[in-house]
Amino acid sequence: MPELPEVETVVRGLAYLAGRKLRSLEIFDSRVWFESPLKPKSLEGLQLLEVARRGKYILLRFQNNITLIQHLRMTGKMLDSKSKNIPDPVRNAIGKEGKGLQIRSRFSFTDCDLLFYDPRRFGTLTLVSDENRYFLEKKIAPDPFHRPEEAFLCFQDGVRKSKRPIKTALLDQSIIAGVGNIYADEALFLRKIHPQISASRIRELKKLWQAIIALLERSITSGGSSIRNYVNASGEAGTYAQKHLVYGKTGEPCSRCGALISRIVLGGRATHFCLSCQPDS
DNA sequence: TATGGCCTGTAC
DNA sequence: GTACAGGCCATA
Numbered sequence: 105m106p107e108l109p110e111v112e113t114v115v116r117g118l119a120y121l122a123g124r125k126l127r128s129l130e131i132f133d134s135r136v137w138f139e140s141p142l143k144p145k146s147l148e149g150l151q152l153l154e155v156a157r158r159g160k161y162i163l164l165r166f167q168n169n170i171t172l173i174q175h176l177r178m179t180g181k182m183l184d185s186k187s188k189n190i191p192d193p194v195r196n197a198i199g200k201e202g203k204g205l206q207i208r209s210r211f212s213f214t215d216c217d218l219l220f221y222d223p224r225r226f227g228t229l230t231l232v233s234d235e236n237r238y239f240l241e242k243k244i245a246p247d248p249f250h251r252p253e254e255a256f257l258c259f260q261d262g263v264r265k266s267k268r269p270i271k272t273a274l275l276d277q278s279i280i281a282g283v284g285n286i287y288a289d290e291a292l293f294l295r296k297i298h299p300q301i302s303a304s305r306i307r308e309l310k311k312l313w314q315a316i317i318a319l320l321e322r323s324i325t326s327g328g329s330s331i332r333n334y335v336n337a338s339g340e341a342g343t344y345a346q347k348h349l350v351y352g353k354t355g356e357p358c359s360r361c362g363a364l365i366s367r368i369v370l371g372g373r374a375t376h377f378c379l380s381c382q383p384d385s
Numbered sequence: 386t387a388t389g390g391c392c393t394g395t396a397c
Numbered sequence: 398g399t400a401c402a403g404g405c406c407a408t409a
Contacts, residue, residue: 105403135392160404177404179393206393224392226404242405268386277405285403372388373403 106176108160108248108282109323114182115157118164122154124213126166131209132202135225142231146170152213158239158247159281165235173230173238174220180227185217194221243278248317255280256313263303263312270306271299272371274316283316286351287323289376291316293350298382299375300368322347350376 106114129144131137137144147166156163162182164172174182183190185198197205198219209220209229220227232238245262246255262279263270273279274288283291292299294315297306306312326347349359353376354367363380 107404175404177392178402222392223394224402226392228405266386272386275404371386374401 107284110328113328118155127212133208140230177226179224180222245281266303269300273303
């Protein structure tokens with residue numbers, strides 16, 4: 105499920121689109137467009153200037169200060185219709201969009217088509233003329249890679265004043281943008297922090313921050329986690345899932361001490377940790 | 386601050 | 398059949 109490294113991989117995979125003109129944007133499922141203040145037509149004929157990212161959001165920046173903000177949520181994918189290894193359901197649905205199939209939207213550029221494929225329909229497209237206002241309203245923290253100093257201060261502030269379990273705080277995008285369930289569990293394991301400890305009690309926040317950054321960087325290098333159905337724009341899978349130490353390892357021996365990995369539910373999310381390495385106090 | 390709902394494919 | 402996957406939001 106796309107967290108920051110997976111989204112970054114997608115963004116890099118879409119960089120080749122910069123400079124092209126968008127002929128049309130078709131929305132086949134109005135659900136993905138529900139919160140957009142501008143109409144798809146306002147993009148027609150505009151040049152795509154760059155593909156960027158903030159946290160888990162993909163930013164398609166067009167002329168006239170118009171930005172298409174995309175969130176893949178759980179199962180969203182951006183696929184080039186000409187790519188050879190796109191999933192069969194997508195290939196079979198090309199040309200039949202909007203007939204109950206899972207292609208939710210199509211971007212027609214001057215010489216290629218991008219398909220927004222999203223079986224679970226959680227993903228969103230939002231067209232705005234003021235990017236900053238959008239993120240301000242959503243309370244999304246600064247991006248940890250693009251604005252590291254501000255992002256750390258925001259993280260420090262948010263963690264210090266939250267009494268929620270630290271795991272829950274790490275999933276809060278107003279505290280740190282881009283961390284999801286996988287990297288939250290992995291980061292807490294690396295720092296030997298029990299996921300249920302109150303956020304405000306965590307010391308050495310700089311070390312936790314650095315562990316998260318290092319983790320995200322390593323995953324980006326591997327092209328993302330590719331757990332379940334995540335793929336990049338060409339339909340290729342990342343390899344970082346092979347390096348997970350606790351996520352999805354319930355009942356397996358801890359790579360550090362051999363104790364069995366535990367699973368609890370926190371904030372409604374599966375949480376994996378080593379009780380021996382991450383003591384409860 | 387905690388919970389349920391949104392969704393549908395996949396694994397048991 | 399049923400449980401589960403989880404990012405985010407609305408609601409209490």
